[in-house]
Amino acid sequence: MKLKHSLFSRRQFLNGLIGGWVGAIMAALVYPIVRFIFPSYKEPDEVILLYADYKDILPNSSKIFPWGSKPGILKKNDDGSLMAFVGVCTHLDCNVEYQPEKRKFFCACHDGWYDEFGTNISGPPPKPLRRLFISIEGEDLIIKKEGVE
Amino acid sequence: MSWLDERFGLSSVTQFLKNKLIPMHKHTIWSYTGSAILLFFVIQVLTGFILIFYYRPILEEANASVARIMTEVPLGWILRSVHSWSATFMIALLFVHLLSIWINKAYRRPRELTWMTGVMLFICSLLFGFTGYLLPWDDLSFSATKVGTDIPRAIPIVGEWVTKLLRGGEDVTGDTLTRFFGIHVCILPIFLLVLLAVHVYLIQKLGMSIPLESEKSKKKLKEIPFWPNFVYREAVLWLILFGVCLTVAIFFPPSLEKAADLMAPAPEGIKPEWYFLFLFQTLKIFPARLLFISGETAAVLLIFLGIVLFFFLPVIDNKPEERKGKIVRASAYLFILYALILTVWSLL
Ligand code: HEM
Ligand code: FES
Numbered sequence: 486m487k488l489k490h491s492l493f494s495r496r497q498f499l500n501g502l503i504g505g506w507v508g509a510i511m512a513a514l515v516y517p518i519v520r521f522i523f524p525s526y527k528e529p530d531e532v533i534l535l536y537a538d539y540k541d542i543l544p545n546s547s548k549i550f551p552w553g554s555k556p557g558i559l560k561k562n563d564d565g566s567l568m569a570f571v572g573v574c575t576h577l578d579c580n581v582e583y584q585p586e587k588r589k590f591f592c593a594c595h596d597g598w599y600d601e602f603g604t605n606i607s608g609p610p611p612k613p614l615r616r617l618f619i620s621i622e623g624e625d626l627i628i629k630k631e632g633v634e
Numbered sequence: 635m636s637w638l639d640e641r642f643g644l645s646s647v648t649q650f651l652k653n654k655l656i657p658m659h660k661h662t663i664w665s666y667t668g669s670a671i672l673l674f675f676v677i678q679v680l681t682g683f684i685l686i687f688y689y690r691p692i693l694e695e696a697n698a699s700v701a702r703i704m705t706e707v708p709l710g711w712i713l714r715s716v717h718s719w720s721a722t723f724m725i726a727l728l729f730v731h732l733l734s735i736w737i738n739k740a741y742r743r744p745r746e747l748t749w750m751t752g753v754m755l756f757i758c759s760l761l762f763g764f765t766g767y768l769l770p771w772d773d774l775s776f777s778a779t780k781v782g783t784d785i786p787r788a789i790p791i792v793g794e795w796v797t798k799l800l801r802g803g804e805d806v807t808g809d810t811l812t813r814f815f816g817i818h819v820c821i822l823p824i825f826l827l828v829l830l831a832v833h834v835y836l837i838q839k840l841g842m843s844i845p846l847e848s849e850k851s852k853k854k855l856k857e858i859p860f861w862p863n864f865v866y867r868e869a870v871l872w873l874i875l876f877g878v879c880l881t882v883a884i885f886f887p888p889s890l891e892k893a894a895d896l897m898a899p900a901p902e903g904i905k906p907e908w909y910f911l912f913l914f915q916t917l918k919i920f921p922a923r924l925l926f927i928s929g930e931t932a933a934v935l936l937i938f939l940g941i942v943l944f945f946f947l948p949v950i951d952n953k954p955e956e957r958k959g960k961i962v963r964a965s966a967y968l969f970i971l972y973a974l975i976l977t978v979w980s981l982l
Contacts, residue, residue: 523795526803549897554805556897572899578784578805579777582899593902594781595918609918611928 528553528630536626542567545601547583550628556580557617557628558590562601569617569628570603576610590614654841654860661845664734667727668837669868670875674724675826677879678762681717682819689769691815693808696771697893704890715883721763723879725909728756736947736966739954740843746948748840751833753945758826763907765818771811776894777904779814780806785917788930789938807896846954905980912973913937915980 493501534550539559542548547560549572556572560583570590574581579594589606590599597608604613618629639645656665688707690699703710732752735741741749768779783806786796802809848855858864891901906914916937920929943950951962 522802523798524803524809528804551897554803554807554896556899572897574900577781579780579900579904580898591899593900594777594904 528555531627531629532557534626534628536621536624539567539626545585545588547585552617552628558583559619559628560601567619568602569619571615571617574610575605575612575614576608581614648861650838651861652859654838655857656842656860656864657844657848657855657857659845659848659855661734661738664731664738665842666868666871667731667734670871671724671727671731672830673872673875674720674727674879675830677720677876678717678724679823681713681720684713685717686819689815691769691812693771693811696769696811697890700770700890704887711887712883715887716880717766718888719879719883719886721766722908723875725759725763728759729909732756733966733970737963738843739846739951739959739963741948741951742843742846742954743948743952745836745840745843748833748836749948750945751829751836755826755829755833757941758822758829760909762818762822762826763909765814765822767907768811768814769818770888770890771894772891773894773898773901774891774904776806776896777900778906779810780900781904782906782910783810785930785934788928788934790931793934805896850955908977911980912976915976918980919976 529552532550532552539548539550542559542561544561544563544565547558550557550559552571558570558572558581560568560570562568572581573579574592574594574597576592576595576597579592581590581592581597581599583589583601584591588601590601590603591597592599592608592610595609597610598606599610599614600606603616605611616631618631620627620629656662685703688699688703688710690696700714703714705711707713735749735752764779764782768775783797783800786800787793789796798804800810800813801807802813844855905911917930917933920933947962951959953959954962
């Protein structure tokens, strides 16, 4: 039915009303759903470890610590200084391993290699391992992301 | 029967199936693949349902619960083994199914949508395999999933989000496991069943296609009724395939490595399931940089383009008898050759 001066029929009006209503509800639902399925977890800015647990690493060897849900690798150089890396390969995210006999980091997934300072030297890895920064304060070993004060 | 028929009107369905005719020609054997895929899907659903009774989709317990299925639960090892092997059979048959349709051009007008739903069913099944592979949560499947879910990152703009969506965070963690479980046992089955309903409806509605040659020569083909003649023939094949699947499942049960440890280095010899090997190798042979984008991005975009072309094949192949049609057919053979070579290469 259409009134004389009306632009649309009663059916069109009701269809538009229902359509708009369903559309609005959908739109209101999309946002929380998207928020829900994309968690906002971020990797930590810093982790604090007990220095005593890591003091005994021998030169040219390494120990793993938890960097959020990734492994971090703490490695002692020959001169006794410590270095820390995020222990995941820059190629496709596999966990890497320090091999003291070869003095290299190794990624088994596609045969990627990094030298003892984390620089990519062979295989697919496109970048060096990510470095983390170490400071020792009292009993704490503090490991920080680049650029975090 | 007549009591039910009065209420459901089933006789129109059975009458339809009796009247439905299957044309007999030299490509008819390929029509057996469809129902065989269905057979293995049904096996997946049944074995999957039973596995859920013991499987635990959380980080601390997943691996141990699969170990328990393998060692303690009565006949649990056979169930898991059949679930794992039947997945392989289902996907192998899907490859044959789609390739035979591609080569015989059975997707010709008006069957474009049947093909497109078929491709979506195929992708669904690959996702079933990908998510299922992580569930035993051993160090091989964990590292393979790290790699697999990191690949979308190479797609410009949306890639980062796809990876996060799949992983439920930055990294593969217990959340990923739980998420994959939900996708594997709830979301994908619903999707697949809906697609399957449309696919099967279209097949019934449009009838079986006739090969190009016979369509041209207008020669009348011999036909047999779908029910019971064709179904009996299919049933023979189901029995054989089921027997073969059960036999390999008994003699070659899937292994279970030690539980994944988020902090442990990746083990050697990680590889995806066999049906992803050619894609895996494709990624591997791309150079690190190609002009101004990374090799990975190029490879991922190329694979994506391939999938889109594959999906729209019936639209692209709109003049099946001309030169273009020949090229489309030749590309099917090229694809087979490419996939075989890269698969073998990845195993060397
Ligand atoms: C409703 C349907 C399904 C349910 C409820 C289901 C359930 C499960 C469960 C609980 C597991 C973990 C137990 C285990 O790892 O052995 C699993 C694993 C798996 N599923 Fe499914 N599944 C279903 C369909 C499928 C389909 C259609 C496919 C493939 C085309 C598939 C492929 C796999 C694979 C490859 C595994 C890993 C097998 C292994 O190594 O143990 N599933 N599924
Ligand atoms: S993930 Fe390390 S080499 Fe590919």
